[in-house]
Amino acid sequence: MNAKMSEKVLIVDDEEDFISVMAERMRVRGIEVATTTSAEDALKMVEKESYDVVIMDFMMPAINGFKALKLIKAKKPEVKIILLSGNVPHDLSTAAIESGALDVIEKPPDIEALVQKIRKAAAPPPKNPVKKKIAQKK
């Protein structure tokens, strides 16, 4: 714990009591966290700031998580988004993945598994081994 701050995450959920504690637990694990209770704010924040991962609730007032996913992906396709939900019907989950979600996770989430996913998503892509071999031959 208390590792060097590295990954930057935005948590979006209309349950204030949920995001405040989840953010604290992630900070303890060395992740930089911003939070908001509205999808509208999240859209603005994603435009202004750069986040490695956005963790977003499926069911939110005004703009739901699925709609917000599509809006964010349309503006910033590189942003990785994990959707959280109380109950995730299989068809919605599949539709979310097809629309570009990194994953759809059922509440309550396992913090360690979630942190691992964030770290994996934020890590730079591995170097292409084929390119490396070609370079070595040269």
Added chain:
Amino acid sequence: MSDRLGAIGESSLQFFGKMTASISHEMKNVLAIINENAGLLEDLTLMVDHGRPIDPQRLNTLSQTVMKQIRRADTIVKNLNRFAHSADKSLKSVDLNDTLELVVNLSQRFASMRSVTLEPKLQRDPVMIKTFPFVLMNLIWLCLDFAMDASGDRKIVELTPQKTEKGAQIRLARMDSLTQSLMDAFPAEPARGLLDLLNAELVVSVEKKEIVVKLERSPISNECENV
């Protein structure tokens, strides 16, 4: 008649499914908050092992949050229980204040999703009627669903149970964007069937921006037994 009963049965199942799915979603949210708080307590305990003391005020805040969520869960489960028991007896005396309050409680999440505020204006005295509680709740929900769509920019729906000379009525008001063209599509078949079953009447006023469900005649009990 069998087509109508089929439509009523389908509407009832959809209503039951929609409400219980929403309740289970709410419960999952409560569990998620309790889970995070328990997890944070575990994190704080681990930090003590690394020489970082726990702030008693922080512990107090966490326990307050857990207790708040337990109270929230208790209310959700009580509402679920009342909702489940509404189907126990087909014909029953009910206080419209209670029925309306329960429908509002069950519908809060749907209202919140649409950024609509529900304002029940309950009476101090009971507004008693003999009715089919589950069928009535289904009808109120269909009216409320419609009212939320027609709530306009202010996004408020006011629900008032009222005694009348012949019985009682439920008024759904402040439907700012209610127009005649919207009214042409409402009530659709399931709601019309429920109105007939309850022997109720729907009075719409585009000018007053309201709909009133008049419950002034006894329901047709033998039909409900068949639903």
